[in-house]
Amino acid sequence: MSNTMVITQPQPVMVSQDSDDWGTGPFDCLDDLPSCCFAFWCCPCFACKTSSEYGQPLCLPLLEIFAGFIPPITLAMRVSMRERYGIRGTMCMDCVCATFCTSCTWCQMSREIKKRRIPIVMVSAKNA
Known part of the structure:
Protein backbone atom coordinates (compact mmCIF):
# COMPACT_ATOMS: atom_id res chain seq x y z
CA MET A 1 0.00 0.00 0.00
CA SER A 2 1.50 3.33 -1.01
CA ASN A 3 0.86 6.63 0.66
CA THR A 4 0.04 9.15 -2.04
CA MET A 5 -0.77 12.71 -1.15
CA VAL A 6 -2.75 14.67 -3.68
CA ILE A 7 -2.61 18.43 -3.38
CA THR A 8 -4.83 20.67 -5.47
CA GLN A 9 -4.66 24.41 -5.50
CA PRO A 10 -7.90 26.31 -5.01
CA GLN A 11 -9.02 27.98 -8.22
CA PRO A 12 -10.25 31.58 -8.30
CA VAL A 13 -14.01 31.83 -8.28
CA MET A 14 -15.15 33.92 -11.20
CA VAL A 15 -18.66 34.99 -12.03
CA SER A 16 -19.33 36.35 -15.46
CA GLN A 17 -22.38 37.70 -17.16
CA ASP A 18 -23.17 35.84 -20.35
CA SER A 19 -25.41 38.48 -21.88
CA ASP A 20 -24.22 40.50 -24.81
CA ASP A 21 -26.60 43.35 -23.97
CA TRP A 22 -26.26 46.23 -21.55
CA GLY A 23 -27.42 45.21 -18.06
CA THR A 24 -29.64 48.29 -17.92
CA GLY A 25 -30.74 50.96 -20.33
CA PRO A 26 -29.44 54.53 -20.25
CA PHE A 27 -32.68 55.76 -18.68
CA ASP A 28 -33.06 53.07 -15.97
CA CYS A 29 -32.22 55.50 -13.19
CA LEU A 30 -34.47 53.78 -10.67
CA ASP A 31 -32.08 50.81 -10.69
CA ASP A 32 -29.50 52.94 -8.86
CA LEU A 33 -31.18 56.16 -7.76
CA PRO A 34 -28.35 57.51 -5.52
CA SER A 35 -25.83 57.26 -8.36
CA CYS A 36 -28.21 58.91 -10.80
CA CYS A 37 -28.84 61.79 -8.40
CA PHE A 38 -25.08 62.20 -7.98
CA ALA A 39 -24.61 62.19 -11.77
CA PHE A 40 -27.44 64.67 -12.28
CA TRP A 41 -26.18 67.18 -9.72
CA CYS A 42 -22.44 66.81 -10.38
CA CYS A 43 -21.78 64.89 -13.60
CA PRO A 44 -18.06 65.78 -13.80
CA CYS A 45 -17.42 64.35 -10.31
CA PHE A 46 -19.50 61.26 -11.04
CA ALA A 47 -17.74 60.72 -14.37
CA CYS A 48 -14.34 60.94 -12.65
CA LYS A 49 -15.42 58.40 -10.03
CA THR A 50 -16.76 56.01 -12.68
CA SER A 51 -13.64 56.42 -14.80
CA SER A 52 -11.49 55.48 -11.83
CA PRO A 72 -15.09 62.35 -26.77
CA ILE A 73 -14.20 60.83 -23.39
CA THR A 74 -17.77 59.66 -22.72
CA LEU A 75 -17.92 58.18 -26.22
CA ALA A 76 -14.53 56.47 -25.87
CA MET A 77 -15.40 55.01 -22.46
CA ARG A 78 -18.72 53.66 -23.72
CA VAL A 79 -17.09 52.07 -26.78
CA SER A 80 -14.31 50.63 -24.60
CA MET A 81 -16.85 49.18 -22.18
CA ARG A 82 -18.81 47.57 -25.01
CA GLU A 83 -15.60 46.00 -26.33
CA ARG A 84 -14.38 44.82 -22.90
CA TYR A 85 -17.67 43.24 -21.88
CA GLY A 86 -18.72 41.99 -25.33
CA ILE A 87 -21.85 44.12 -25.46
CA ARG A 88 -23.65 44.44 -28.78
CA GLY A 89 -24.09 47.88 -30.24
CA THR A 90 -22.77 50.40 -32.69
CA MET A 91 -20.53 53.41 -32.44
CA CYS A 92 -23.39 55.46 -33.89
CA MET A 93 -25.63 54.56 -30.93
CA ASP A 94 -22.76 55.22 -28.53
CA CYS A 95 -22.35 58.66 -30.10
CA VAL A 96 -26.06 59.44 -29.78
CA CYS A 97 -26.14 58.39 -26.11
CA ALA A 98 -22.94 60.25 -25.24
CA THR A 99 -24.04 63.42 -27.02
CA PHE A 100 -27.65 63.79 -25.98
CA CYS A 101 -27.62 62.41 -22.44
CA THR A 102 -24.12 62.39 -21.02
CA SER A 103 -25.12 61.95 -17.37
CA CYS A 104 -27.46 59.04 -18.23
CA THR A 105 -24.66 57.42 -20.20
CA TRP A 106 -22.26 57.70 -17.24
CA CYS A 107 -24.94 56.23 -14.96
CA GLN A 108 -25.44 53.31 -17.32
CA MET A 109 -21.70 52.67 -17.45
CA SER A 110 -21.48 52.83 -13.65
CA ARG A 111 -24.28 50.28 -13.27
CA GLU A 112 -22.58 48.04 -15.85
CA ILE A 113 -19.29 48.13 -13.93
CA LYS A 114 -21.14 47.08 -10.77
CA LYS A 115 -23.01 44.27 -12.54
CA ARG A 116 -19.99 42.92 -14.40
CA ARG A 117 -17.37 43.24 -11.70
CA ILE A 118 -15.73 39.84 -11.53
CA PRO A 119 -15.05 38.92 -7.91
CA ILE A 120 -12.06 36.70 -7.31
CA VAL A 121 -12.05 34.83 -4.02
CA MET A 122 -8.60 33.77 -2.88
CA VAL A 123 -8.47 30.96 -0.36
CA SER A 124 -5.49 31.11 1.96
CA ALA A 125 -3.51 27.94 2.58
CA LYS A 126 -2.24 26.96 6.00
CA ASN A 127 1.48 27.12 6.58
CA ALA A 128 2.96 23.68 7.14
Missing part, protein backbone atom coordinates in the same frame (compact mmCIF):
# COMPACT_ATOMS: atom_id res chain seq x y z
CA GLU A 53 -13.64 52.42 -11.05
CA TYR A 54 -13.22 51.31 -14.66
CA GLY A 55 -9.43 51.50 -14.31
CA GLN A 56 -8.84 54.73 -16.21
CA PRO A 57 -7.23 57.93 -14.88
CA LEU A 58 -9.40 59.73 -12.33
CA CYS A 59 -9.50 63.11 -14.08
CA LEU A 60 -9.79 61.82 -17.65
CA PRO A 61 -13.45 62.94 -18.08
CA LEU A 62 -12.47 66.52 -17.22
CA LEU A 63 -10.81 66.77 -20.64
CA GLU A 64 -14.30 67.08 -22.11
CA ILE A 65 -14.22 70.72 -21.04
CA PHE A 66 -12.11 71.34 -24.15
CA ALA A 67 -14.35 69.29 -26.47
CA GLY A 68 -16.94 70.44 -28.94
CA PHE A 69 -20.47 69.13 -29.38
CA ILE A 70 -19.70 65.40 -29.03
CA PRO A 71 -18.10 64.45 -25.68
Whole structure:
Protein backbone atom coordinates (compact mmCIF):
# COMPACT_ATOMS: atom_id res chain seq x y z
CA MET A 1 0.00 0.00 0.00
CA SER A 2 1.50 3.33 -1.01
CA ASN A 3 0.86 6.63 0.66
CA THR A 4 0.04 9.15 -2.04
CA MET A 5 -0.77 12.71 -1.15
CA VAL A 6 -2.75 14.67 -3.68
CA ILE A 7 -2.61 18.43 -3.38
CA THR A 8 -4.83 20.67 -5.47
CA GLN A 9 -4.66 24.41 -5.50
CA PRO A 10 -7.90 26.31 -5.01
CA GLN A 11 -9.02 27.98 -8.22
CA PRO A 12 -10.25 31.58 -8.30
CA VAL A 13 -14.01 31.83 -8.28
CA MET A 14 -15.15 33.92 -11.20
CA VAL A 15 -18.66 34.99 -12.03
CA SER A 16 -19.33 36.35 -15.46
CA GLN A 17 -22.38 37.70 -17.16
CA ASP A 18 -23.17 35.84 -20.35
CA SER A 19 -25.41 38.48 -21.88
CA ASP A 20 -24.22 40.50 -24.81
CA ASP A 21 -26.60 43.35 -23.97
CA TRP A 22 -26.26 46.23 -21.55
CA GLY A 23 -27.42 45.21 -18.06
CA THR A 24 -29.64 48.29 -17.92
CA GLY A 25 -30.74 50.96 -20.33
CA PRO A 26 -29.44 54.53 -20.25
CA PHE A 27 -32.68 55.76 -18.68
CA ASP A 28 -33.06 53.07 -15.97
CA CYS A 29 -32.22 55.50 -13.19
CA LEU A 30 -34.47 53.78 -10.67
CA ASP A 31 -32.08 50.81 -10.69
CA ASP A 32 -29.50 52.94 -8.86
CA LEU A 33 -31.18 56.16 -7.76
CA PRO A 34 -28.35 57.51 -5.52
CA SER A 35 -25.83 57.26 -8.36
CA CYS A 36 -28.21 58.91 -10.80
CA CYS A 37 -28.84 61.79 -8.40
CA PHE A 38 -25.08 62.20 -7.98
CA ALA A 39 -24.61 62.19 -11.77
CA PHE A 40 -27.44 64.67 -12.28
CA TRP A 41 -26.18 67.18 -9.72
CA CYS A 42 -22.44 66.81 -10.38
CA CYS A 43 -21.78 64.89 -13.60
CA PRO A 44 -18.06 65.78 -13.80
CA CYS A 45 -17.42 64.35 -10.31
CA PHE A 46 -19.50 61.26 -11.04
CA ALA A 47 -17.74 60.72 -14.37
CA CYS A 48 -14.34 60.94 -12.65
CA LYS A 49 -15.42 58.40 -10.03
CA THR A 50 -16.76 56.01 -12.68
CA SER A 51 -13.64 56.42 -14.80
CA SER A 52 -11.49 55.48 -11.83
CA GLU A 53 -13.64 52.42 -11.05
CA TYR A 54 -13.22 51.31 -14.66
CA GLY A 55 -9.43 51.50 -14.31
CA GLN A 56 -8.84 54.73 -16.21
CA PRO A 57 -7.23 57.93 -14.88
CA LEU A 58 -9.40 59.73 -12.33
CA CYS A 59 -9.50 63.11 -14.08
CA LEU A 60 -9.79 61.82 -17.65
CA PRO A 61 -13.45 62.94 -18.08
CA LEU A 62 -12.47 66.52 -17.22
CA LEU A 63 -10.81 66.77 -20.64
CA GLU A 64 -14.30 67.08 -22.11
CA ILE A 65 -14.22 70.72 -21.04
CA PHE A 66 -12.11 71.34 -24.15
CA ALA A 67 -14.35 69.29 -26.47
CA GLY A 68 -16.94 70.44 -28.94
CA PHE A 69 -20.47 69.13 -29.38
CA ILE A 70 -19.70 65.40 -29.03
CA PRO A 71 -18.10 64.45 -25.68
CA PRO A 72 -15.09 62.35 -26.77
CA ILE A 73 -14.20 60.83 -23.39
CA THR A 74 -17.77 59.66 -22.72
CA LEU A 75 -17.92 58.18 -26.22
CA ALA A 76 -14.53 56.47 -25.87
CA MET A 77 -15.40 55.01 -22.46
CA ARG A 78 -18.72 53.66 -23.72
CA VAL A 79 -17.09 52.07 -26.78
CA SER A 80 -14.31 50.63 -24.60
CA MET A 81 -16.85 49.18 -22.18
CA ARG A 82 -18.81 47.57 -25.01
CA GLU A 83 -15.60 46.00 -26.33
CA ARG A 84 -14.38 44.82 -22.90
CA TYR A 85 -17.67 43.24 -21.88
CA GLY A 86 -18.72 41.99 -25.33
CA ILE A 87 -21.85 44.12 -25.46
CA ARG A 88 -23.65 44.44 -28.78
CA GLY A 89 -24.09 47.88 -30.24
CA THR A 90 -22.77 50.40 -32.69
CA MET A 91 -20.53 53.41 -32.44
CA CYS A 92 -23.39 55.46 -33.89
CA MET A 93 -25.63 54.56 -30.93
CA ASP A 94 -22.76 55.22 -28.53
CA CYS A 95 -22.35 58.66 -30.10
CA VAL A 96 -26.06 59.44 -29.78
CA CYS A 97 -26.14 58.39 -26.11
CA ALA A 98 -22.94 60.25 -25.24
CA THR A 99 -24.04 63.42 -27.02
CA PHE A 100 -27.65 63.79 -25.98
CA CYS A 101 -27.62 62.41 -22.44
CA THR A 102 -24.12 62.39 -21.02
CA SER A 103 -25.12 61.95 -17.37
CA CYS A 104 -27.46 59.04 -18.23
CA THR A 105 -24.66 57.42 -20.20
CA TRP A 106 -22.26 57.70 -17.24
CA CYS A 107 -24.94 56.23 -14.96
CA GLN A 108 -25.44 53.31 -17.32
CA MET A 109 -21.70 52.67 -17.45
CA SER A 110 -21.48 52.83 -13.65
CA ARG A 111 -24.28 50.28 -13.27
CA GLU A 112 -22.58 48.04 -15.85
CA ILE A 113 -19.29 48.13 -13.93
CA LYS A 114 -21.14 47.08 -10.77
CA LYS A 115 -23.01 44.27 -12.54
CA ARG A 116 -19.99 42.92 -14.40
CA ARG A 117 -17.37 43.24 -11.70
CA ILE A 118 -15.73 39.84 -11.53
CA PRO A 119 -15.05 38.92 -7.91
CA ILE A 120 -12.06 36.70 -7.31
CA VAL A 121 -12.05 34.83 -4.02
CA MET A 122 -8.60 33.77 -2.88
CA VAL A 123 -8.47 30.96 -0.36
CA SER A 124 -5.49 31.11 1.96
CA ALA A 125 -3.51 27.94 2.58
CA LYS A 126 -2.24 26.96 6.00
CA ASN A 127 1.48 27.12 6.58
CA ALA A 128 2.96 23.68 7.14
